[in-house]
Amino acid sequence: MRNCHDWQRRSERCIKNSQNSFQYRQMMVEELRKFIDFDAYCCSVTDTQTLFSIGAVTEQSIEDVHQKIMTFEYAFEDVNNYRKLVESGQCIGRLSDASSQSLRYREILVPNGFSDEIRAALMFQGQCYGFLTLFKKMKNAQSIFQDDELEQIKILMPVMGEALKAFYHSIIEERLSTEAGESGIVILDKDYHILSMSTKASQILALLRSNEGLSDGQLPKPIQASCAKLQAEDNTPISLLVPIHDKGYITIQASFLMTTDLQQQIAILLNEASPKEMLAFLLTAYQLTPREKEVVVEMMRGIPTKVIAYNLGISSYTVQDHLKLIFQKVGVGDRNELVWKIFSRFQINE
Known part of the structure; x- marks a missing residue:
């Protein structure tokens, strides 16, 4: 079984050799295939707030039924629903542990020749940046995922979660260019x-x-x-x-x-x-607390520290403490850099 340090090295190598999250996930799935026997996979990146898939690397046999899986995900309370895995803190689940209770297993997986499934939330610092789902087929000599395979994925999860966070934040530095009013x-x-x-x-x-x-x-x-x-x-x-x-x-x-x-x-x-959508997204993407968001919005208006403290009913020292944490989370050194990185660069004036 590979340990965390080994997966970290493999992940760093895949990051170095990939241009984007899609390629990284493809490479990591192939690395995982060296140690775990599976027949199909889907590795998605997610919106950290809604947990919606915002892009996936998917093996073709799963691509064919992915729409049905998504429909079941939101329409029914089933075994190992993605959101349930995250909100419960469980983060990983093997379907064969409770397949008799799963409508997804009976209605989608079995008719398409699948016998087992592992779902893993790729978490880092309390946020979910993606889901890794592996499948086995009934014709596989070992048609159910074993305990050691489950443990191997548990070791891998935070490593991939950290890498996906880096890819997720790197795109914040970019902006889609379209003409105003286009839709x-x-x-x-x-x-x-x-x-x-x-x-x-x-x-x-x-x-x-x-x-x-x-x-x-x-x-x-x-x-x-x-x-x-x-x-x-x-x-x-x-x-x-x-x-x-x-x-x-x-x-x-x-x-x-x-x-x-x-x-x-x-x-x-x-x-x-839009600027308003980007502002709300950026404040959340950097994992700012509700109070930190309030401080940033006040600061965006050009309000000095003492007035921010008065408006929010806290001390100036507390405002400074909040600003230090905000700078650390966003990766900047001072107010001017923060204003440029989050606001000026995106022409956010609201």
Whole structure:
């Protein structure tokens, strides 16, 4: 069994040899294959707040059923739901430990020849940056994941979590360039088939597919997740920010449409993240506490330390302590650098 230091070295080598998170995850899955016998996989990166998939490296046999898996994820309380793994602190689960209780196992995995599944939340510093899911097929000589394989993945999880955090934050330094006012729209039927789209939407869809190595006919995971969540939440509109390497962040918004003959459709809006959306995202992405966010917003307005202290009902020394932690989390040395890194560079004036 490989220890944490060994996985750290392998991870660093994969980081060095990859240009983005997609390539890194591909390489790490292949490294894992040297020590664990599995037949299929899906390794996603997630939005740390909603835990939606914002891109995945997926083996083809799973790609074929991924949409069904996403639908079950949000529509049913099942064994090892991704959110449940994170919120419970369990972080990893083997389906064969409770497969008789799983609708996903009976309705999706077994009909497609799979006998077992491991789901692992790739956590670092209390945040989930992705999920690793491994599958075994019934024809495999060892059709159920063994305890030592489970333990090996437990060792790997924080290593990959830390690496995915670094990739996640590196994209904060980038910004998608589009013309003001531009927007893309995609219309889907209830089965997520594309009915029509605008030219801008076609361009952004191409970016999303390239980000996951998908073909033209495949629907990107963030859109799959948004649609599945929309249907499960009974018409509650969904909004998600998705990182695109070398491009920046785009927004995906999903909502229902109803045709004149009462046929349900889904509208997907695709656009560059607005200043307001980027501000909310950046404050959360750097893991600022609610109080730290308040300090930053006050500081953004040009308010001096003593007035910030008065407005928030705390001492000036406490404000300074908050600022030190904020600088550390964002990776800057002073106020001016913080203002540039979070606000001026993105023309955030709100």
